Amino acid sequence: MPEDPEVNQNRFGTGVGNNTQRRLGNVNDQSKCACSCGCITAEDPRFAELKSYIDSLNQEQGITMPVLQEAQRSFGYLPLEVQKFISENTGVPLAEIYGVATFYSQFAIEPKGRHHIGVCMGTACYVKGSQKVLDKLVEELKVKVGCTTSDGKFTLEATRCLGCCGLAPCIMIDDDVFGKLDDVSRIPDILGKYE
């Protein structure tokens, strides 16, 4: 099933393509730490936090999504050991956890940069030139869409409509929206604000 990412590129060049055909990733590699933030070990205190979050949900029905969201918030992504941990503590089969984690675009099974840049590809932004904004970011960050810069600082993604159509074209860095970027020369300054 995994396709050559170059072949499977969608028009934003994200290489992620269809939700159904999202690359499965190399599961074996997930156990090793590829990022620079330190390995996630079994002793990681975040596991205990996650456990108490799961316990606080009191065996409610349908807790898979909230638990995955909490795990993603805490770990930054959902490596295999985290998915296994969730499976063991919720009783939901690992296959199902993995299925959900790979279905929704907000879950990541690979580590992300310290800052997340989402370029709005909603209709209003698109007709007002968001492709140029995306191109400029690709050029500035020297990174492909959907990837993380080599220093682990930024992850660049094309996102769905951010709902700020009055500010088109716009981008979102972490939780901040920057709008009216018709003049793409403003972009380096905006990036410069982030450490």
Added chain:
Amino acid sequence: MMTMVDLNGLKAKALEEMESEGTLRVVVGMATCGQSAGARRVMETLKKDVAELGLDNVNVAVTGCVGMCTYEPILEVLETGKKKVTYIRMDPEKTARVVKEHLQGGKPVLDYTVGHDHAGNLKNLEDLQFYAKQERIVLRNCGTIDPENIHEYIARDGYAALRKALLEMTPETVIDEMKKSGLRGRGGAGFPTGLKWGFAAPNKADQKYIICNADEGDPGAFMDRSVLEGDPHAILEAMAIGGYAIGASKGYIYVRAEYPVAVERLKIAIGQAQQMGLLGRKIFGTDFSFDIEIRLGAGAFVCGEETALIASIEGKRGMSRNKPPFPAHKGLWGKPTVINNVETLANVAQIILKGADWFRSFGTEKSPGTKVFALGGKINNTGLVEVPMGITLREVIYDIGSGCPHGKAFKAVQTGGPSGGCITAADLDTPIDFDNLVAIGSMMGSGGMIVMDEDNCMVDIARFFLDFTVDESCGKCTPCREGTKRMLEILDRIVAGEGTMQDLENLEDLAENIRLTSLCALGQTAPNPVMSTMKHFRDEYLAHVQDKKCPAGVCKALLGYVITADCKGCTKCKRVCPVEAITGEVKQLHVIDQALCIRCGACFNVCSFNAIARN
């Protein structure tokens, strides 16, 4: 526990706080759009300066979206007995001046307002053409009340409809009133809300659910976000009324994770309502108990489809299933479930309070009430507008939106997002309602209205939407999963200049098959953008296929730039060219080397003499 007396008392008290004599109420629009335009810094300055000057009679409040995005950040000053003053495009410096001269000195700062009328009277937002044709039911509190303060909602008759329903009406009469009102679902399909409630009510079950669909995925639509950010209690109240009508004691709000401000305000609102006994056990002393929980989406457009949304709340992949059984019979965890969209719910409390006849006095016979549209794209007044059904597209685009910017020619307006179609100038006088929009080859959808001008290529737009559906298809049924992908491949060929006439025929064939055989509405409507652009702009498709040209000058592979005899030899284009494809001496005609040119259009954009032609 809340009683009738309490609610009336609270209302009087809140009104007094908001409108007491001599008090200046200053509100800043702090919805997502306002915040990103800089409202937070305006708010900080405002609070700091008011405190420093010790202005005790100034009451500063956060409010939601006023709807006029182009003017954000917006700050308004309200004083009992006086006309409201609107300040636009504010920043900290301007705010400091307003605090000093207006709040302290009592003299409005004319420079930052929207202007005067002929008699020299100060105009505020409501005097603008933008608001003249609007009718606010859904957005009635947005931009007026503080969404984080339940008292202000109560001051505007909040929770009075719930009280009326619980104490004066039976579940049957609530449903009857909803049926009589003729309210149709604002999420897209336009199914009558009263009927939906009526299907779920008689089903016997130990548990029923009401779900608010706030998974607003249509690119270009943001009315649900605005309502959630500006008037969250209206949704809670409506869900409780719906819960009472169908016999549900539990509600879920399924909201996009991309809307952090909306989620935060909902959490605050639910907490306040619970604390005051407006949610929870034995509301208003009756036997009715109702509670609401928030569930976050995780970025899947298909979860706006009701069966996929249910799967997502159940913690599964968001994939739709066959209907029947409909959710009203077998929904969340197999129990009877009603799913209503945010904008639909925002009408409910007003209908119960003022009656179906009042609601029917707006809009048309078959589509009563109003509709909120997110006006965006190539239009002067971008923003959120609420208009009575039956208004024409021309009125919305020209009278309210004031047309395309920079004097460009209007080409089409796209409604219904990835499920809708394009409407051309020929159909601009069509009165907007659910049925008319379908008749002219588009649909209401959730209310995105994206205007396109002569610089937009319709083939490119069709490809944009199809790319969206390909990416968002859940993958369950073959026509949608594979069919849309094949259509996208064809469109990719066409915009690359490799399309054939056979491709156009295949596109139409595929479109028809996908429409007829897909499982859910996402697939069934996915071909719409292609079909409608092929119908109305066939000449553009032919230009791409036969002449290998993109008339709007968007599709890069089909573009070429040449310098005409108008060139004055200013060297501007030569300096800006990133690949040094332009040669020429000062005051001599310049030339573009077509082999080197990467068609970035930089020269075209900088030329001061219109001497660069695009073909």
